[in-house]
Amino acid sequence: MAHKNAIPQTVLVLGATSAIAQAWMRLLAPHGTQFFLVARQEERLRAVAADLQTRGATAVHIEALNLDRTDEHPAMLERAARVLGRIDCAMIAHGVLGDQSQADRDFSHAAMLLHTNLISVVSLGTWLANYFEAQGQGTLAAISSVAGDRGRWKNCVYGASKAGMNMFLDGLRNRLDRRGVQVLTIRPGFVATPMTAHMPQGPLFAQPERVARDIQRAIEKRRDIVYTPWFWRWMMLAVRLIPEWKFKRMDV
Amino acid sequence: MRTKLIPPASESGSESKRESDFESWGRYPKVKSSLRPLHWMGDFPLRPAVSPQLPVGMGRSYGDVCLLEGGTLLGTRGLDRLLAFDAQTGLLRCESGVTLAEILRFAVPLGWFLPVTPGTKYVTVGGAIANDIHGKNHHVAGTFGCHVPRFELVRSDGTRISCSASENSDWFAATIGGMGLTGLIAWAEVQLRPIVSRNICYEGIRFHGMDEFLALSAASSHAEYTVAWIDCISRGRNFARGIFMLGDHSHLPDPLLPTPEPRLSVPFDFPGWALNRFAMRVFNGAYYHKQRHRHVSALVDYEPFFYPLDKVLHWNRIYGKRGFLQFQCVLPFAHGREGMEAILQAIADSGLGSFLAVLKVMGNPASPGSMSFPMPGITLALDIPIHSDVTFRLFDRLAEMTRELGGRLYPAKDARMTAAQFQFFYPQWREFAAYRDPDFTSSFWERVTHGA
Numbered sequence A: 001m002a003h004k005n006a007i008p009q010t011v012l013v014l015g016a017t018s019a020i021a022q023a024w025m026r027l028l029a030p031h032g033t034q035f036f037l038v039a040r041q042e043e044r045l046r047a048v049a050a051d052l053q054t055r056g057a058t059a060v061h062i063e064a065l066n067l068d069r070t071d072e073h074p075a076m077l078e079r080a081a082r083v084l085g086r087i088d089c090a091m092i093a094h095g096v097l098g099d100q101s102q103a104d105r106d107f108s109h110a111a112m113l114l115h116t117n118l119i120s121v122v123s124l125g126t127w128l129a130n131y132f133e134a135q136g137q138g139t140l141a142a143i144s145s146v147a148g149d150r151g152r153w154k155n156c157v158y159g160a161s162k163a164g165m166n167m168f169l170d171g172l173r174n175r176l177d178r179r180g181v182q183v184l185t186i187r188p189g190f191v192a193t194p195m196t197a198h199m200p201q202g203p204l205f206a207q208p209e210r211v212a213r214d215i216q217r218a219i220e221k222r223r224d225i226v227y228t229p230w231f232w233r234w235m236m237l238a239v240r241l242i243p244e245w246k247f248k249r250m251d252v
Numbered sequence B: 001m002r003t004k005l006i007p008p009a010s011e012s013g014s015e016s017k018r019e020s021d022f023e024s025w026g027r028y029p030k031v032k033s034s035l036r037p038l039h040w041m042g043d044f045p046l047r048p049a050v051s052p053q054l055p056v057g058m059g060r061s062y063g064d065v066c067l068l069e070g071g072t073l074l075g076t077r078g079l080d081r082l083l084a085f086d087a088q089t090g091l092l093r094c095e096s097g098v099t100l101a102e103i104l105r106f107a108v109p110l111g112w113f114l115p116v117t118p119g120t121k122y123v124t125v126g127g128a129i130a131n132d133i134h135g136k137n138h139h140v141a142g143t144f145g146c147h148v149p150r151f152e153l154v155r156s157d158g159t160r161i162s163c164s165a166s167e168n169s170d171w172f173a174a175t176i177g178g179m180g181l182t183g184l185i186a187w188a189e190v191q192l193r194p195i196v197s198r199n200i201c202y203e204g205i206r207f208h209g210m211d212e213f214l215a216l217s218a219a220s221s222h223a224e225y226t227v228a229w230i231d232c233i234s235r236g237r238n239f240a241r242g243i244f245m246l247g248d249h250s251h252l253p254d255p256l257l258p259t260p261e262p263r264l265s266v267p268f269d270f271p272g273w274a275l276n277r278f279a280m281r282v283f284n285g286a287y288y289h290k291q292r293h294r295h296v297s298a299l300v301d302y303e304p305f306f307y308p309l310d311k312v313l314h315w316n317r318i319y320g321k322r323g324f325l326q327f328q329c330v331l332p333f334a335h336g337r338e339g340m341e342a343i344l345q346a347i348a349d350s351g352l353g354s355f356l357a358v359l360k361v362m363g364n365p366a367s368p369g370s371m372s373f374p375m376p377g378i379t380l381a382l383d384i385p386i387h388s389d390v391t392f393r394l395f396d397r398l399a400e401m402t403r404e405l406g407g408r409l410y411p412a413k414d415a416r417m418t419a420a421q422f423q424f425f426y427p428q429w430r431e432f433a434a435y436r437d438p439d440f441t442s443s444f445w446e447r448v449t450h451g452a
């Protein structure tokens, strides 16, 4: 589609204390954007709000909420829509990496991970899809991961949560694109953020600022799926092409 | 190992623990430490407590003030939020891990500039305060600390101390230039100065010898920025030749665009032989003759004026794995001229040479820090690649000369001072030590207080 998006003026961010989300919001703030930020810890939200306001945001509203509480989603989303007047872009950024070795032993861990990364996203996405469909425009973006492209033993539950998210977003896009709404699936590779701070940082690690620029470009260009940095697209294509009889024996 | 899916803040830190080799910008020494990146002001103090620990910003110090053998480094780069800005007065409040590059990116388009800047913009506000850094405008503006009206210091026991010249002024004085030892600077206020253009009105004047340098310095005290590059390789006729550089912010309004990101990087370590004497001689000669006329003036962008080296990220790799030592002393005016000549002679005689030697007159503005390095006099800064013992012997000799001449060395650029030398240069160190956080120390501090 040749059509291009303008820079969003009113933005809702779920998991707004995420390092990737912060880097992205910093790109928008100098344009006078209005934000509605949601994450669990109020003190952190206040620091993020101060940063965005200093960088030029017109208004920043914060709400402390554990997004695992799906029953609270509709009320929170209604407040966001009311406060912002109109939502140009909703960004779903929250997520947890979890610990696969623990999930291997304890299903409740896997269930919590799936709840935070997938179930809560489906809950938010359901409300937002109806909202954007009625509005007939806007962007619904969500941060998935390259981990959702193929199942690896080292992060199979995390990967499953992101694969489920990809599938759900594909379906929403199928429904909403024809209503003028962009649905963007963001698939970053390794990014240097608190989530990965415990890992040795190899050359494959990208900075959140880099990922943020790719995200913003994908929004403006009205893309469907964006791999960031770009080379992951080809890397994951190669990984997906490995036949399963071979992949199942590999240690990746 | 993780025990909970969503760890409370107190635990998320301990998962981030990595033990590995650390080196500062000079790549010497290399020490083993763990890194605990801080992402939020609430991440400090660490729970459970660890000891010893030390904050580290961009690691742009040269020696070991930002290193801690066997301890835990608190990485402050995640504390990178701007907290408030008054567009009328230019007062910025930000978290301590914000870099000067980030401040410029934010402030230049709004018509504001750093009050004091070192020769690289890749340093944090916390590091700039903790070393009470100086720039080319020291003779008029004093140190960075002169432009920090207030900051918050957090101790490892959780005590928060709001510091300014009037509130907890003793902590204020101990922390500015306090080498990260008094606790973690969580946030700070920085008073920016207005500009209407990115441009600097630049003048470059060739000189020969200390007398000419001092005469030029005296004649140009009206200029906001002054510094001289000096050839410290040539002897005889070309001894102490150099280029005296002056700059003032242009008063002609011009578009205030942000600087694009640098692309060039030195991706690998140069082999040690790459920087032999010949290469340095050629470089020094070329640098001198690059300026064809005795006197040039031009309008230049602030980036090449202040940060000629920042264009190439990781340029310290040019020196190879062995790294290099920085030497920076300040000599009081009383012994300034002869003293500096003797030091330059010792360097030229050693045959070790340096790519970049910088000479500057430091002025009267008093530093607010009790341990700050600058004082009125002449300062010389240069780096010398490490060629085994020859380099170390030269440095020991230069430190002794500095001591005899009544000067002092800059801890931010030191890897060699002895305890006796440090305690001679900074006799106030004992009073300062009372403000040290009991859980904080550095490889530098251990070295220079050893046996005391």
Ligand SMILES: Cc1cc2nc3c(=O)[nH]c(=O)nc-3n(C[C@H](O)[C@H](O)[C@H](O)COP(=O)(O)OP(=O)(O)OC[C@H]3O[C@@H](n4cnc5c(N)ncnc54)[C@H](O)[C@@H]3O)c2cc1C
Binding pocket: B025, B054, B055, B056, B057, B058, B059, B060, B061, B062, B065, B066, B076, B096, B097, B117, B118, B119, B120, B122, B123, B124, B125, B126, B127, B128, B130, B131, B132, B133, B134, B135, B136, B178, B179, B180, B181, B183, B184, B185, B186, B309, B412, B442
């Ligand atoms: C090319 C180049 C040019 C330079 N030019 C100059 C110059 O012209 N003038 C000058 O004065 N210096 C100069 N320097 C030195 C540099 O400005 C200082 O070493 C500066 O302190 C480095 O800042 P940093 O963020 O890298 O701090 P680091 O090197 O990481 O740390 C420096 C000190 O600050 C402490 N610290 C860091 N953050 C905090 C915090 N949040 N709270 C408490 N303590 C903290 C550390 O413990 C350490 O003691 C130059 C360095 C380079 C590489």
Ligand SMILES: NC(=O)c1ccc[n+]([C@@H]2O[C@H](COP(=O)([O-])OP(=O)(O)OC[C@H]3O[C@@H](n4cnc5c(N)ncnc54)[C@H](OP(=O)(O)O)[C@@H]3O)[C@@H](O)[C@H]2O)c1
Binding pocket: A014, A015, A016, A017, A018, A019, A020, A021, A038, A039, A040, A041, A044, A065, A066, A067, A068, A093, A094, A095, A096, A097, A116, A143, A144, A145, A146, A187, A188, A189, A190, A191, A192, A193, A194, A195, A196, B006
């Ligand atoms: N870093 C990578 O390498 C990488 C790679 C691919 C994809 N991703 C994805 O990118 C997204 C952002 O992660 P990041 O790397 O920026 O890491 P991050 O800084 O750790 O951000 C994760 C955020 O999720 C929020 N969150 C987690 N659980 C929540 C809950 N129940 N309710 C509300 N908020 C919750 C956290 O906020 P609070 O704790 O403040 O509430 C935190 O700010 C995630 O979806 C992640 O899976 C990351």
